[in-house]
Amino acid sequence: MDLVLRPTTELRAHAEQVALATVLAMPATELVADIDRELAGNPALESVPADRRGHAPGPDPDQLAAGCRGWETLFAEAAVLLPGADRWIAGHLCADLDRRGWLGRTPAQAAAWLGVDVARVDGALAAIRTVGPPGTGAADLADALLLHLDALPVQAPDLVRPIIAGHLGDVAAGRCDRIAAALGHPVADVLAAVDFVKHRLVPHAGPDSGSGVPAPPDVVVRIGPGGTLEVDVPAVGADLRINREYARLAAAPVGLSPEECSAVRAQVAAAREFLARLSRRAGTLRRVAEYVIRRQAGFVRTGPAGHRPLSRTDVARDLGLHETTVGRAVADKVVLLPAGRTEAFGAFFGGGTRTRELLARLVAAEDRPLTDGELAVELARRGYPVSRRTVAKYRGQLAIAPAQHR
Secondary structure, three states, X not given: OOOOOOOHHHHHHHHHHHHHHHHHHOOHHHHHHHHHHHHXXXXXXXXXXXXXXXXXOOOOHHHHHOOOOOHHHHHHHHHOOOOHHHHHHHHHHHHOOOOOOEOOOOHHHHHHXXXXXXXXXXXXXXXXXXXXOOOOOEOOHHHHHHHHHHHOOOOOOOOHHXXXXXXXXXXXXXXHHHHHHHHOOOXXXXXXXXXXXXXXXXXXXXXXXXXXXXXXXXXXXXXXXHHOEEEEOOOOOOOEEEOHHHHHHHHOOOOOOHHHHHHHHHHHHHHHHHHHHHHHHHHHHHHHHHHHHHHOHHHHHHOHHHOOOOOHHHHHHHHOOOHHHHHHHHOOOEEEOOOOOEEEHHHHHOHHHHHHHHHHHHHHHOOOOOOHHHHHHHHHHOOOOOOHHHHHHXXXXXXXXXXXXO
């Protein structure tokens, strides 16, 4: 038997297909963790936030995220403070919060994004901040620190506010003499204010004792001009880029040994491939989401009554994709709908709808009130395996009381 070696390029292409499939299957939370691993392992890849100013040291955002109030909880609590017509605005603002609890937009920018008057955004944001921890919904670093400052029960040094408003870059660089000259105060007063900023304020939304953070949405649907449904895929990894120095060295490796040159070029190539995978993931997810939302517009607008038959095979055929690609794009993804409610992407294909219908029939026919765990067992026996927590979620959506209240 002849031994046939597959070409290196073919092996590389296969590996890239596997890597893309893996990234496509990741929901937003897993993708963020994957990005963090890439950043830690490849110096040719860097994160460049929109706000490039330095900031005072504070708690690690990943540590805070484990205890921060989830965006769904924020929305539920803020919604009761708002008129019904503005609750969807709060839903979109809550869903757009990053891991630090920042909105990353000014109210005017958010109003333009949502296509509404800025006063309505101001009202929704005020409600969110009323129920959320200090710093929630901040537009940027300075805004987050000022929100924390306003919430403190103690008096801050007089220079804290002007330093936050205009001199955070100098704080990060240790240029207290420059701050003192600009504000016309002694350096000692500036040092006291800077010490207050570093040790009493944090640039992230504070921790909360509530439940863990629910999954952020992978797809956001909103009502556009003329009542059309618009689909947005939040840009996870939009702040990533190739490190310019590594790109320069890869193109012109002056002063590098052959081994160093090879390593730099490999790192730059790996970074480019990773960015390309993120772009392809977003593009594929957007194509699938736009098609599904168009087919299930009734479900989006009216709920289960508007659901229409749709299979992953239908989507794959009409979009020219492999069915497994559609499956990965749908798996474990969360969709935020205009009314502020969320749905698993898989619910658009009927599984969730049929499960809810069966759950309603089981409750209507029960001889005694069944617990969520018992209902999960009954659903599994009928071919609809779901967790107890999913039963509780569906029961809430159907306005069915818990067993002890039925």
